[in-house]
Amino acid sequence: MPELPEVETTRRGIQPWVEGHRVERVVVREPRLRWRVPPRLARELSGEVVHRVERRAKYLLLHTDAGSALLHLGMSGSLRIVRDDQPAGTHDHVDLIFEQGHRLRLRDPRRFGCLLWSRAPTRHRLLRSLGPEPLEPGFDGAYLRQRSHKKTAPVKAFLMDAKVVVGVGNIYASEALHRAGIHPSRAAGRVSERRYQGLAQSVRDILSEAIAAGGTTLRDYVQSGGEPGGYSIQLDVYGRQGEPCHYCGALIRRAVCGQRSTFWCPHCQR
């Protein structure tokens, strides 16, 4: 499923084919995504030049002078650049057709993603309450410590809260907590600033490593050219319940924490 590194990898992949290019028309084969693709999107976007492709959290924004397309890949979405004559598959729901002939094709088998239109995206309801980007200044141990003050929710749920920090999905939350040595069900307010510094660093490191390697390959994710992600990272805990910890050999445990599958090493994480 696309997490932040996959979305960033997608952004980088499509950028040269989208930025500075004029949309000739938009084909919507299946508008029923998480929210219906608004009919005005095709109208508004057609004829416009995409002057910038931005990522905010796991959203991609295609900015034009008329407004911005706001896109989320959900669980199973992917974007590819295809030639004009490439036949569309079952789950290829939308094509942006550029003047030069190539297309930006949105595929999303589970249709958990969305494609919306906004004239003022920074004030859009989906974006306006989001927390800081984990790879930007402002996300650090002091920030996490301050935000977690008196919170009793599990630190893993806290870390996955988009109002706290964006882009840390279920996989990376487990991995970052393991790397930082913090037990996922510990109350967020009972983690020291020093340990939060380690956690912030782990989050940055893991996301950066994944981006550098082109995103993880999990389930349906493919890069913008169709090739699978190259980040066959060793995941240290995610999906490894019952297997030995790479660092201490203790058996990795799994439980539901914050309504989600959570994996941790009972020896390394306290």
Add this chain to the structure above:
DNA sequence: CTTACCGCCTGTCGGC
């Protein structure tokens, strides 16, 4: 304000 839970979907996996 917080927290829990629902629902949107389909591919995959485990059980029989």
Add this chain to the structure above:
DNA sequence: TGCCGACAGGCGGTAA
């Protein structure tokens, strides 16, 4: 081997 039900999963919306 084949079928089928359960489940996963991001995340906004809503109820409590």
